[in-house]
Amino acid sequence: MSANKLKFSEKIITRGIQFSGLSSIVFVLMILYFLVAQGLPVLSEVPLRDLFSTRWYPIEGYYGILPLILGSLVVTVGASLVAVPMGVLTAIYIAEIAPGWAKEILKPLVELLAGLPSVVLGFLGILILSPFLRDTLHLPTGLTALTGALLLGMIAVPTIVSISEDALNNVPETYRTGSLALGVTRWQTIWGVTVPAARSGILTAIMLGVGRTIGETMTVMMVTGNAPVMPDSFRVLFMPIRTMTATIASEMGEVAAGSLHYSMLFFIAVVLFLFTLAVNIAASKISSRQLKRSERILS
């Protein structure tokens, strides 16, 4: 009887877990279906040549999404240039170098940075970072791709730090002691042994951090100036740009449901979805490679 009861409750629990696991798949598929169903009509109504033209001014029927895609890429790449070195080095410091008390202060502080709402970050960007950049770099305006990239870097750093740090902590202690026993310095051990051993974990951390910056909306909308300029050279970093996320956020409130402009915004959302999907697939490819590595080590 009690064995039966146990079996029954176990069944319920299994079903519950199964349901939660499957529901996230179902939700993602439903979101994808909705985006595609709303966005695809664009392809039959706007010729591809117009779609990939360089002018975005939807209220007059200019639907070129190229400046928006490139705008998002510029900010994301800029943010990665800031966040990757800073995040990885912070993780190395916390995991390998910092004394115990510093570790205990630094870790919660980095996690606190992760909890900072992006609208607050954008506000600081408008009030402090943008005037500062305009004055020091003599830019026409401080609302630029660079401002957005620096702030987005701040958003990506905590993700990169905490996942990289976990990866470094998972490197067996014997690697370090073995290396030191060979008479190698501490710096050479970190750079030549520990970091390479944690490489896949660190790469996953970078991918997830970058994934966060592509989708970030509020901060970029507040500080990048939102001008749909076609990026043409390196100088674009110091000019205003408009990202895909900011476009969707600022225009979705206004469009009439079902209009071409409305479908267009969903089409941009599909493009954005594909970008994040690509980053996530890259991240999971890297972490699955890590699994094989550790299997190899065990054997």
Next chain:
Amino acid sequence: MVNLALYWAEEYQQEYPDARISVTGGGSGTGITAMISNTVDIANASRAIKPEEREQALVNGVEPVEHVVARDAIAVIVNPENPVRQLTLQQVSDIYAGKFENWKELGGDDRPIVRLSRETNSGTHVYFLESVIRLGNKDNKTLFSRNTLLLPSSEGIIAEVRDNPNAIGYDGLGYVTPDVRVVAISQGAANDYIMPSVKTVNENLYPIARDLYMYTNGEPQGLIAEYLNWIHSPAGQQIVEELGFVPVD
């Protein structure tokens, strides 16, 4: 015009504690879209409803009726450090169309021009495009210069103009704060340069002024009619003036 709508609603609810009015912002397009889908009683808009929007409303069984509730002047603003004090309408149009890139071409300092605008969902944006950049000419297809910064709020524009000596912006007279400089505008080089004010707008002297609307579904009835009457009353129009807009008649 969300500020104005909020003040009206607040004052009205203080005078008539039984009334419940909730106001949401987001731009004229937002209000009219909500009117079309019949989710609001009154849509505030700083531009007239477009013919295709009216058609769409009629399809949904909504018949938008227009009420002019106030007038608004759009002030062209620059940083107080900028020596440029007056511009013709044509010059403002050329600045925003991208024909001028440096303030010295307009008698100012040797500084790049940074153009600021509201986002495309703002009625002010559409009005500025049609009446200033295109100078009211329907066949004119000039657009905002590509590198015009589109900021999500009036406050964002005021803040950037206040801090940045390169910037030029435009905004409803009601939003302009004393720490930015309002530029005098003339219809043409031969005309007088006029500063925007209640007086110059009511005398039709200031060239960039427009009507502000409320739309109702059909002729207003009951509570909505009472509210609109109150808005047109001296008490309602007093608020218009306090906020820097221009009262109607």
